[in-house]
Amino acid sequence: MAKLLAPGGTTEMAMAVLDEGADAVYVGPYGWSWRQSAFELRDAEIKEVCKAAKARGREVRAAFNTYLHSTEIPQLLKKVEKYVEWGVSGLLMSDIGSIALVLTHFPSLEIHTSVGCAIINVEEIRFYREIGAKFIVLPYNLTVEEVAELKRAVDVGIEIFLFQPLHEGILCPGKCAMSSYLAARRSVDAEGKDHFLGSASRGGSCRRVCRARWNFTIDDGPYPDEVELKEDANLLLWDLPGYILQAGVEYLKIQGRERSVPLVRDIVRFYRKVVDSILASPGEISMERFALEWQELRTRWEHEREKRAGLLISETTKLEHFSR
């Protein structure tokens, strides 16, 4: 049965998504996840979220999904040990070696390969399954049929984002260093964790340079319009019954640790309602009655996303690159 996995960018957000019926909440430990530290939680906060989730019989997933420094692996294991004691039952991870090592020490943990693994073919899925991943987080570029085919081909759980698929494009997240090339700075915190500011893959703090307006030249001749290097996704609706019933995905992920709590709350409430109705009446699926509310949420989503990207880009333009 498909579970709703919702973001906990702050403790307030985590509690809100649990209130609205998320089956699972995912949180980013400070310095370790694919988001800026403003949208990550300290240990005490994660403990609090675990307590609340346990009381309601819900799951907590911790996103240790940035690509870490080799020397940080012992730190990672210590943190995971603590979280397991508090009730975290699964992790989102990207680094292969760390996945294998975590499972050696904590075999009961369920590992979701992060979308930062940039998995794009069935053989990669087999590889991650082989090293112990229980759920594969797919990038949002596959149709219902493609996801269903993957499920048939490999015996592994599938997690999808609740985004409409963008079929082609830059392997983001996962294989992009444009942001850290243009502006990055290494910074180590009191616990010894490197927060590689400006790196998407290592610091979780991508500066969205792909969403800036660039001048494109072909043999020094200018292209008539400014260009963006990547499209952004927006919320899904019409294919949702297909992903749940036909493809049989296990987790439906709502992204949004960077978004406002009111928006995320409304999104979770919306999808809880839609998913419940699909599961209750699988033979009579019509998304039409949800369309208006969905459009409103999409508009709010796009507004917040563009505002955030604009802020990051203008900060980056002023910063240039850092020197040591």
Place this chain on the structure above:
Amino acid sequence: MFELSTHIPNLDSLRRYDLSAYDGIYIGDYTCPRHPGNFSSDKEQLSEGVERVKASGKKCYLSLYAAPRNSDLPWIREVLSATKGLPLDGIEIHNLGLLRLVREVMGEIPIHLGVFGNLYTDETARILKGYGVERIFPNSELSLDEIVYLRDHTPIQVVVPLHGKIPLTISTNCFRLEHAVGEATSCEELCKKEYWFNRESWCLKGVGRAYLSGKDLCMIEHLPGLLRTGLRCFYIYSLGENEEYLATIGGVYREALSRVLAGERYSAGHYLSMVKALARIGMCNGYYFGMSGQAYLSPSVEGQEAQGIS
């Protein structure tokens, strides 16, 4: 003493370019399977390509396409099958889904993990060793310290790029093709031109489906320190560059590395001028010193004339 390698995309380049500076050639352009005559996708070219490289006394590695979707797996299998029996020294992959495919078709051939393979940690290197990976290009975001750590803590050979435009990201589709409004849409024609992205002081270059740094990674001023770490497996990023670039950059680094290793007093000045002349946008040190990829750190005046390494 050391190995200096680079990528050569097709037979035409292999025939014409002066590759005397290089010990190892990665044949193929992993950024795009549609480049005409690309060794990575055109199996007809492989036999002559491998023969030419081996006849020149160099190592020959086949480079496979970096962003394969499901629909690419069958033709990649065909390319691999076409190399069976050829004296290849290794296969380079950037996608972990190709590990099993290479093993199935090629047996126990050494596998190299390319720059888009996302290798960050020693633990990952150990896992991949079990899958037949014997050499890795660390992800370009790793610092020199981290690269030395990998070298010291893993059973795998680590490659250190020294010069050229750093591959930053790759796409499953071609920006150039998507924006070829009103132009001929043959890949051969479109890719004869260079394409760049600029925004105020930001600059990137497009090559195939990849986006590269606008500035050239340049470690010519830092060779003594680099060689003191004991690293010896080096590489020049050259996809998208012309024959003058390949020959000049390769020649400069070959000579400079040899002189430092011979214990000669090293001055980067003359070499720096030569490589700077070919760096259209300028130079950077990548992430080697823990800064933004596009930053450049010049050694001190004393450091520029450091003692050679014996």
